[in-house]
Amino acid sequence: MNLILIGYMGSGKSTLGRKLAETLQYPFIDLDDYMEEQEQLSIPELFKVRGEIYFRKKEHEYLKALLQEQDNVVLALGGGTPCYANNMDLITKNENAKSFYFKAGIKELTSRLKHEKENRPLLNRFKTDDELMEFIGKHMFERSAYYNQADVVIPVDNTTELAVLEQ
Numbered sequence: 001m002n003l004i005l006i007g008y009m010g011s012g013k014s015t016l017g018r019k020l021a022e023t024l025q026y027p028f029i030d031l032d033d034y035m036e037e038q039e040q041l042s043i044p045e046l047f048k049v050r051g052e053i054y055f056r057k058k059e060h061e062y063l064k065a066l067l068q069e070q071d072n073v074v075l076a077l078g079g080g081t082p083c084y085a086n087n088m089d090l091i092t093k094n095e096n097a098k099s100f101y102f103k104a105g106i107k108e109l110t111s112r113l114k115h116e117k118e119n120r121p122l123l124n125r126f127k128t129d130d131e132l133m134e135f136i137g138k139h140m141f142e143r144s145a146y147y148n149q150a151d152v153v154i155p156v157d158n159t160t161e162l163a164v165l166e167q
Ligand code: S3P
Pocket: 007, 008, 009, 010, 032, 043, 077, 078, 079, 080, 081, 119, 120, 121, 122
């Protein structure tokens, strides 16, 4: 069974995913890192040089391939992965995959992401925290319908990562 972690940027998919994988002794795959290796470009470079349409196409192809090839892995997706192509269908209809949505609030996401905008091509254009929060609010509204299709919804707040990492 593959465990698929989904959620907005900054929701802790990679940090909590690594910890979960370590506990279960499963390999951990971060789809963004995997794409960077395969494409030999960083995520910001992929957006800049090849464009978002190319990025979404490749993201879909790599997700599809990984779901077919892998078993018993923890796979953390990018924040947008569930919301493009038929990616969420691929996951919900896959009998060998269980999906977990790390659900964080807009304020929590903003406070986490305000210092982590640089490597995130969709966020680095926002100058103030208010602009960032307004965008995250609208973006979450658009994306929630996809995220909420996950098998399990896990609420996360500002203590979740700390609590998990301290165990
Ligand atoms: C994106 C999220 C990023 C990365 C890319 C686009 C998105 O992943 O895939 O910058 O559309 O939300 P993280 O959620 O790991 O930051």
